Amino acid sequence: MSTTEAGTGTAVPQQAPGPEGSVLFGALSSFKKDTLKLLVELQRQYGGIARMKMGPYLVHQITQPEHVKHVLQDNARNYVRGRFYRGFNLFFGRGMLTTDGPEWRARRSITQPFFNRTRLRESSGTITDTVEELLARWQKAADKGQDVDITDDMMWLAMGVLGRMLYGVDLRDHADRLMPAVRFSLKAMILTGEVKQMLPRWIPTRYQRRLKHYQGVLNGVMDEIIDLHRSGGGSPGSVVSALLNATHAVTGKPFTQTQIRAELKTLFLAGHETTGCALTWTLYAIAQHENVRAQLDEELQRVLGGRTPTAADLPHLPYLRQVVDETLRMYPPIWLFPRDTVEDDEIGGYHVPAGSTVLVPVYAAHHNAAVWENPEAFDPSRFCPAHQTKTATATGGRAAGRDRYDYFPFGGGARKCIGMDLALLEIQLAVAMITQRFRLHLVSGHPVTPGALVSLRPLPEVLMQIKSVDREAVGA
Template identity: 40%
Template sequence: MTHDAARRIPPGPKGHWLLGNLPERRSDPLSLFLRGRERYGDVVRYPMGPFLMHQLSHPDDVKRVLVDNAQNYRKTALMQRLRPVLGEGLLLSEGDFWKRQRRLAQPAFHKERLAGMATVITGLIEDALPRWDALAERGEPFDLSAELMRLVLAMTGRVLFGADLSDSARDVARAVTTVLEELNHQVLSVLPLPASLPLPGHRRLRRAIQVLDSIVFGIIDARHRGAHASEDLLAMLMQARDADTGEGMSDRQLRDEVMTLVLAGHETTANALTWTFHLLEQHPEAEARLAEEVTRLLGERTPTLQDLPRLGYTARVFDESMRLYPPAWLISRVALNDDILGGYPVARGTIVVILPYVIHRHPAFWEHPERFDPDRFLPARSGARPRFAWLPFGGGQRMCVGSGLALLQGHLVLAMLARRYHFQRVPGHPVEPQALVTLRPRHGLRVTARRRSAPR
């Protein structure tokens, strides 16, 4: 680091004399970080109570942190507060242990397995249609986000673990909401109190983890007893052996991986679909074009994996939805050694945050960034865009292992439901993003459904 670079300090809001920008980070983080980039540029410095944080908004800096100098950046101590829930699963583990677990999990998501997954996914969608048809026939309002959570949870359980989680959907939803809210509170506390203290929030969190543990250990126990034997991800993890010791994973290790994939796998995809249907309801011309594409190419036939490359507009709608409302809206790392990002020094121990929600709205890379425009993902319009201007699944070696499955689920659900239903938001129902660990609609998405006319 040169002497001149070492003396430069990134611009940014000073905030409160003691708490810095932590109060606004708690109350309205999306506005804080959007305004930060607009006012101060692509590197913004925020004091956050006892921590110093640098926000990165240029794809070149994102690439340095996630790819070129990734060995210098690790998960933050704040992220480690997820450990009571996720343990040493793929999201939180580091180093050689993470590499081993990633190698074990990766084959379960290879392209050759997607065809079988697609058949299971479309079968589960078809199983849900009578319930949705009944809601449409009665004109009964319902929470679309909750229904999508239920559907995607069933998909995740079946294709990855051979488990039927449909009866657990309500318990999982309540437990996950408690976990996200309580952990968000802890992450944003200046002085987090020990989990051993019998505080109401700590008790709620422990009860929620117990609910999730009972479900996850139930999946593992069932497989030990020989139920649902298959060649899915759980089978791969249970059959894996350490190259040096020959030992397999303990049930605790299995629990951590299953928990991570159940929670991360269904929460993010269901939120992405919820935001997609919200945007389509706001843009009827896009909704009509999507339904026309699916109907013209497929009629009433169930889509297969081979159909998806032809459903180009359907895929672009999902991509554009994840641009405007990326489920994983924030990626945080801590610098292990000094570095330079955007021409500014980053001292060892500094937290750097990469915000897809902000980068996806950067006017240097996105024309009219607040506009819903799926065709911005046409090759002719996206070819010159930097790789890390769009990163709904992260990037580098720690890019989401299940991104292919998430896209498969998203495209199939979108095609089959948008062809069949029009969803109308209940008048007066507020829709606003809630930036917890994931980006979810704070009040859900209350809608009524209307069946479309069958193609002639």
């Protein structure tokens, strides 16, 4: 994948293939019009690496597993948060998600212990207690024959779990303020080149007034939680207390109010939003596939018999995990990992210049027909170990199954999602409890499509009919 420079004998890496696009904007208009479609088509047309212009920026899309590993793991020091994260600073601030190097390590080291797998399993009762409160709400809706937008309810559930397990408070007490702020921020953080986003902040447009309002809402709620802990009213075992008592490893000073607030916003926005989306998509997929529902019912009845699951039950519920894994393949909540290149690099024999952007689109990689047989079909059995080995043998692939970076819903390398174990634990316990108690049916005339916001949100809503399960019928 290289040419020889005339008269020197020096190999010069080639440019990766890709679309030409318009003279001025390149592929930017296609990206704005239907982001997911563009990313999937780029992968299918150009393979594991594609080069394109997006407005004034040079962008490479990477989906080949070894290339993804190179960017996220092997040469991760050369790939940093960049221009695509500038919009994130509007609401996250300079927290764990938007920083790099020693600054990032200093922040992550404080919160890492709260995501210890053993610690999470020991606290799993908090998750099931919170799910029980959701089931009580849904029982009232079922009794009245009311349809429910499960997206909001899954966010409400994830908010409750996150607050109780990490913040030492119930964030749902602030839900009336937080949820509108989240809905606005999900769109505002994605820089689309719209005029309203590009105008100077000091111009008092309606958009800028709303932006400042919702920034104030998020900051205000986090400040209330911090002040509660400062006054001794919060939990001493919370991440808030840990941040208040910590010394910054870089500066040697205590974390400031602004720094603590940024970490809390990061955990809140990244934590509850992605888990809520994953839960919504999982319930949506189960409702759409009766055969999946039937097999899941059989496993849950055989192992649980209608009782509340515990973390210790999950290894005995392999099909439940396969359903969750397949949902995360089809609808990865974190659908894109953008990076900026620090120094010139070469990927797959192609030149990637310093200062350019690399996109690692999880969604496109998970829908790659060269890796996944019939990728648009929802098929949990593809995550059955026996099925993986059989498929690899039949196709002459790896005997141990697929590559680590064929499937990476939580990223990879040192920046792998800190909340992965909490998310998987919460999703599995919640789905097991909900599926045993209710049957969900998508309301006709309400199509659902994936929205490429900060997370992969179901749009416009996931309106469900909720009916109580006839437990005798299930056990028959």
